[in-house]
Amino acid sequence: MTGAIQGEETVANPALEQAIINKIRDKGISLPVLPDVALRARRIIDDPNSSASDLVEVISQDPAIAARLIQVANSPLYRGAQHIDNLNQIVSRLGMRTVSQLIVSLSAKQLFHANTPTIKRIMRDHWAFSTQVAALANHIARRHTRLDADQALLAGLLHSVGGIPVIVVAEDIPKLQDAPAVLNELVESLQSRLGGNIVKAWDFPDMFAEVIQHCGDLGYQHDGDPNYSDVVICAIAQARGISRTPDDRPIMAAEKLGVDLESSMIDDELDEAIRALGG
Template sequence: MTDTHNALIESLVQLIEDKGLSLPTLPDVALQVRAIAENHDSSAHDLAAAIARDPAIAARLVQIANSPLYRGLAEITSLPQIVTRLGMRTISQLVVSITMQQSFRAHTPIIQQRMRRHWEYSTQVSALSQMLARKHRHLDPDQALLAGLTHAIGALPVYAIAEDLPKLMHHPELLDQLAGELQPRLGGQILHAWGFPEPLVDVVVKCQNLQRDHQGPPDYVDVVIVATLQARNDQASPENNWVGVPAAEKLGVDTGASPLADEMDEIMKAMLG
């Protein structure tokens, strides 16, 4: 580790300590939708009415409902139909996922680019996670989708606060490295603050450990570990060495297999809007 690296780490950590980690709150529409979905007395009409107040989210849900993730025999366009097809819990998770993209803001091109790239990568991991979970009855595919989408969310506050460190802005590769190093701790704090379930917090904290092993069937951490490796499968990197990765063995996946390109493109388009 170079002196420059050490100095920038110290500067970044000091800045976080001085300013505090400003955790964004979930947008009102996400909080309203989640509250309705968790209320057993709520109806599909109640949920559809709440979503209709945000046309952008409503339009995105139409895209997602007709994507390979959830597509049925016929195309659907109305919110009540979408709630019926996907279910209230899934709708709630998707709205949270969509609004997370709006929770972190960047003002400089270099940070905007990295946040966009981060969101695209996380979206790919989320789609792969859902596909993997569908093959295991004890796993909820929609929970896996949200786990994939949030697994690296701790990198976003690092990118956001880095705008106050001009020296770090001149070392973008180092910035990416620092974001990766700090994302488990910061991501855990964010999900705790947002009231996410413990299994999703576990994913954020543990998914970088490719040698993680445990007793019992595969869990969401295993799913996201494999999904991240699949997402990077086209990159020549030592990170992509699958040999001896317990999660891959537990899930019984073909480590060289990739999802159909057309299907992934359609899913990405629907999720990213």
């Protein structure tokens, strides 16, 4: 399988893609599961008898998540007139559902881990790009749509979650580690197939699987109102600094939303938000 990799060639290789899929299956590599704090937060939101104090109790048992929640709550994403310095204030200002979604977003960093130095770096870059897309998706949803900006943030963060098992498998393939361009292409090619299965296993709304399915296609277009796929596609294009598809066609999602991809959206405030999400 690894003999198919030659230097930095990135020509699509269906045989190599299938070999990766087989290796994931044969090694019994489990698809990523949500961290415990995220699962508990979602259960509280789904329980009509739960209260804000129940959610605060869950958060308080994970000091790292609690600290990052306070950081994000005071970032340009959610900053209000008064500085937030405790969990009760966060839940009161943002609401239980928004806080629950943020817990999922922030705890997702735990999924992006690896053992070897090369793969750690690749996974770190994968996470950094995901947080950039998430912050941009939140910004675009707020400015250009009536969609839920918190949902857009989470969709942006998880758009490439299917790449995680591909990168994990690469730890066992030295030649693949030495060809990061090939590995990145494999991630791009396979993450929609695997990512949809992951968010379905998490029992997330269908929207997340739809975003994962469509966001790799910069030429994606559809009839009707803007959707989360449009938002995440625009966020990906902005994060990559591109304004047209690889075959030089307009990015229809940007036209639908009225987003100008020619100019950068990333100012000091958005950069601060990206850093807060990245942890």
